[in-house]
Amino acid sequence: MRIVYILNRLFTVEEINGSDDCPTYLYRWRLLKIGWFGIYLQHFVGDDWSRDLHDHPRRFISFGLWGRYLEETPHGSRWYVAPWIRTFPAKHIHRIIQPKNCWNVAIVLKIVRKWGFWHRFDDGSYRLILWRDFVNGSARDIAERMKNCP
Secondary structure: OHHHHHHHHHOEEEEEOOOOOOOOOEEEEEEEEEOOEEEEEEEEOOOOOEOOEEOOOEEEEEEEEEEEEEEEEOOEEEEEEOOEEEEEOOOOOEEEEEEEEEEEEEEEEEEOOOOEEEEEOOOOOEEEEEHHHHHHOOOHHHHHHHEOOO
């Protein structure tokens, strides 16, 4: 795709894939970064790598440009179809599934909390596992069980 080639030449790109545990599901180009403020162009090409929900370290605003995705939260699921403008507090818990060639611009603000994955335990409760522990630490066994890829 020509647009991706141009983006890769002009901007820093990050491939998000659960620390190389799964195929890349999100490409993120850094359009602007000044201190704690950032603007990113994102292209969702697959489901979040974990079946566990997650939150974020900072508030962000999403401008849907193209495509759609299904957002799963503890309260249910909902489709979002571009165009949209959404704002998310850092504590918003969700997971993205079934994206359909979804592009958005995300404006991210300053870090306000540590972030992680919200694992649902057998008693039905959700508990936060900080992302470093989930991906590479003491909760790695949970991350392995909750992987959303082969």
